[in-house]
Amino acid sequence: MRASRLLSVLLLLQAHGRMTATQLAERLEVSTRTIYRDVESLHAAGIPLYGEAGHAGGYQLIDGWRTRLTGLTAEEADRLFLTGLPGPADELGDGAVVAALQLKLHAALPPPLRERATLLQQRFHLDTPNWYADGDPSPHLASTADAVWRQRRVEVRYRSWTGEVTRVLEPYGLVLKGGRWYVVAARPGRVEPATYRVNQILALTPLDEGFDRPADFDLPAWWRAHVREFRARLHQDEATVRLSPGGRDRLREIANDVVVAAVDASAGPPDANGWTTAVLPIESLTHAHGELLRLGADVEVLAPAQLRDRLAATAAELARLYHER
Structure with a gap:
């Protein structure tokens, strides 16, 4: 474990040029005292490493010196495809392995490509969960x-x-x-x-x-x-609806591409109030009832009658609930 950390110190300095003990400690999740001991060990091993005190100080390798100890372990090579997905890698329990792999790849690159890789990390980020969830945690x-x-x-x-x-x-x-x-x-x-x-x-x-x-x-x-x-298999039925201009815009936000495309293809010309009639595919009456409720008064179901009746009953119950107060 310590040997791996010493190598990480070298690779970090090789990649970044100069880093303080505090910066190294934060990256490697150890104390600054541990970094001081690691630097002493590297000195004792003959690594051309020096430090400077002061606000702009830090540790740095002698110009031109590079370690060749950038070979991947079998475990790191197995996880290579996860290097761009740190969130999922953490969920799989491979976060530390992927971090070490990224460091080795970064250190192995020549300076121009290393700068480009740094810019990519700063300007592109993959966040796989949707807006309303923090991922899909599972203990298993x-x-x-x-x-x-x-x-x-x-x-x-x-x-x-x-x-x-x-x-x-x-x-x-x-x-x-x-x-x-x-x-x-x-x-x-x-x-x-x-x-x-x-x-x-x-x-x-x-x-x-x-x-x-x-x-x-x-x-x-x-x-x-x-x-x-x-x-x-998802859309086995269909419903005929009237949509207000706001309802149609809202539908684009909450419905999938198949539903949106079907509405665009079947929508007739807008009436005097801007409402359009269209046919949209539905998964089931129950599912459509829940989804169309999200559009509130910006949608009117014309058919099938069972779906229209369900929405009317829900609307009546909501009116009764709010009028009771």
Whole structure:
């Protein structure tokens, strides 16, 4: 552990030119006293490192000296694809590994490319969760990732839409979609895998049983096909609605691209008040009821009658509730 930290000190100084003990301590999450001891050890090892006191002081390597100890460990190489996703890497428990990998890659670059990489980090940031959530925390995400990596079966207690179930799963891969983690897994004896939201795993027990992952299983290709099928199944019905200008604008914010495109394609000319009539695809009466309520008085359902009646009943109940006061 200490040897790794000493190397990190060298790489940080090589990448940044000059850093104070406080800056080094903050980056490596140790005390300044520890940094002082590390610098003494580097001096004793013959590393051409010197320090300057004062406001503009700090530690610095002799000009022209560069360490060649930038080789990646096997663990760091495995996590290379996560270097641009620090948030998900932290969720998987790989934050420290990815940070060390980024440092080594940064130190290995020649000065012009290092400056460009620094600018990229300063000007582009990937934040995968949506505005109304802080990600998809799960106490079983790291264990699920370990089972995926080691190809080991797991027994899970899972909250499905029908209730709690217990399953033995063979996890093929993990997918981060819209800030939420899903595990693509098969059940023993079944050929076609399914998706399970990791956040809904209530308990997980690693089993001492391996499994053979199909050699031709392509996780990205399978996921793309799964998304296409999901979207095709999602909208099985349709509703005819009238939308105010504000309601149509609001619909673009809350609805998915399929719904927005359908409304744009079917919308007739606006009436004297700017309202338009359009046909939009719906998943179910219950789902459409909840979604259209978000538009308030900026939408009127014309058909189907069952959906119109549900919204009318909700509106009447809301009016009664507010008039009682």
